[in-house]
Amino acid sequence: MNRKNFLKSIxxxxxxxxxxxxxxxxxxxxxxxxxxxxxxxxxxxxGPFPLDLSENEYYFRQDVTEGLPGTQVLQKLRILxxxxxxxxxxxxxxxxxxxxxGNYSGYGELEGLTYQxxxxxTDENGEVEFKIVFPGxxxxxxxxxxxxxxxxxxxxxxxxxxxxxxxxxxxxxxxxDLYSQGPDPMTPxxxxxxxxxxxxxxxxxxxxxxxxxxxxxxxxxxxxxGVDGIGYIESQAAQVFSLDNNNPNPxxxxxxxxxxxxxxxxxxxxxxxxxxxxxxxxxxxMKVSGHHNYMLNVSEKGLASGSYIxxxxxxxxxxxxxxxxxxxVL
Numbered sequence: 001m002n003r004k005n006f007l008k009s010i011x012x013x014x015x016x017x018x019x020x021x022x023x024x025x026x027x028x029x030x031x032x033x034x035x036x037x038x039x040x041x042x043x044x045x046x047g048p049f050p051l052d053l054s055e056n057e058y059y060f061r062q063d064v065t066e067g068l069p070g071t072q073v074l075q076k077l078r079i080l081x082x083x084x085x086x087x088x089x090x091x092x093x094x095x096x097x098x099x100x101x102g103n104y105s106g107y108g109e110l111e112g113l114t115y116q117x118x119x120x121x122t123d124e125n126g127e128v129e130f131k132i133v134f135p136g137x138x139x140x141x142x143x144x145x146x147x148x149x150x151x152x153x154x155x156x157x158x159x160x161x162x163x164x165x166x167x168x169x170x171x172x173x174x175x176x177d178l179y180s181q182g183p184d185p186m187t188p189x190x191x192x193x194x195x196x197x198x199x200x201x202x203x204x205x206x207x208x209x210x211x212x213x214x215x216x217x218x219x220x221x222x223x224x225x226g227v228d229g230i231g232y233i234e235s236q237a238a239q240v241f242s243l244d245n246n247n248p249n250p251x252x253x254x255x256x257x258x259x260x261x262x263x264x265x266x267x268x269x270x271x272x273x274x275x276x277x278x279x280x281x282x283x284x285x286m287k288v289s290g291h292h293n294y295m296l297n298v299s300e301k302g303l304a305s306g307s308y309i310x311x312x313x314x315x316x317x318x319x320x321x322x323x324x325x326x327x328x329v330l
Contacts (some may be wrong), residue, residue: 038085041159041200041220059094060276063131064118070100070133070178071171073205073214079126079149080221087126088222090326092150094119095130100179102138120274121309123326124249134163134171134214137184142191143168145203149222157222161201162188168205171214237321240265241314246296250328257294257310257325264288266315271296274307274326303329 065072075095079088096117098104105113116135120128137143142162149157162168169183176182188198203218244258259267267284280301284294296310311324 038080038082038221039200041157041222042196058114058276059118060120060272061118062120062129062275064095064116065131065133066115068099068115068133071175071214073132073134073216074208074211075130075132075145075203076215076217077128077130077147078217078219079122079128080219082221085221087122087124088149088151089122089124089126090324091122091126092119093122093128094148094150095132095145096147097132097135097145098138100133100136101181102136121324121326123307123328134168136172136179136181137186140186140191141193142186142188143184144191144193147220149220151222159201159220160193161203161218161220162191162194162198163203163205163216167214236319237314237323239263240316240321241312241323243312243323243325246310246325246327250330251296251298252330253299254295254297255327257296257312259292259294259312261287261289261292261314263316267292267294268313268315269294270311270313271301271303272309272311274309279303279308298329305329
């Protein structure tokens, strides 16, 4: 499977996607396993400058800066499910924001450009990381980031978040040659996009001497009921096979990926680095129904320490079904 087909297999194939309904009133569900509680993030508009990430195969990445000048931020996001406040692993998180001058890549004179856009797959803690350039502002909007969480082909969540206003002003004042528009004149309180409040849409933003960078973190809770509405593609795949979590994970030398076939099918596997590069692929051929195990030896496959995506592609009656798991090599 080539890279474009890999992207399609995890929800980038132009399938119909829509946002699950939200209420504007945040609901609180406390859990000892959550950071600061578990509260529903309000939905916000996707626009005005979203792009279909399936149109460009380079969006599967952590560093979205593309060498863009400006203050770099390591942005960390954690996705929780509302019903139990547990992390949501193996879901796709898209982000996009403007550049220092308030312009979005891919539009107008910047059509064809791709900076400040990307997506990642959450790990077992429901977390993703991106390297971004702290955005500027444009009239009518406070500095902000757009994001979209894809739970299945029939359920996604769209919203936005912002950062502490005083730190945003500080960043602009520290680099006036780069942030030539000056500090953000607005605050979140007067931004109409956050008119229903932004308590659960305010990321931290602090300087880290060890990293030599600003670090930002935000925990986002999405409506857990949405995962009950499994999409058509997922339900069709579930009739053919299932992929369980690998063991052990993290991996030191060898790990096992259990695959259950409910019908005789052809199995192929792929391993991708978290930066979006295919490491290797292997066709295992036709297999009879029943339990199968794929033993992955990380040293034999040349896998260095880091995060990877294991994808299984099952061909049954000329139709390909996919599933994936994220794993860590120590």
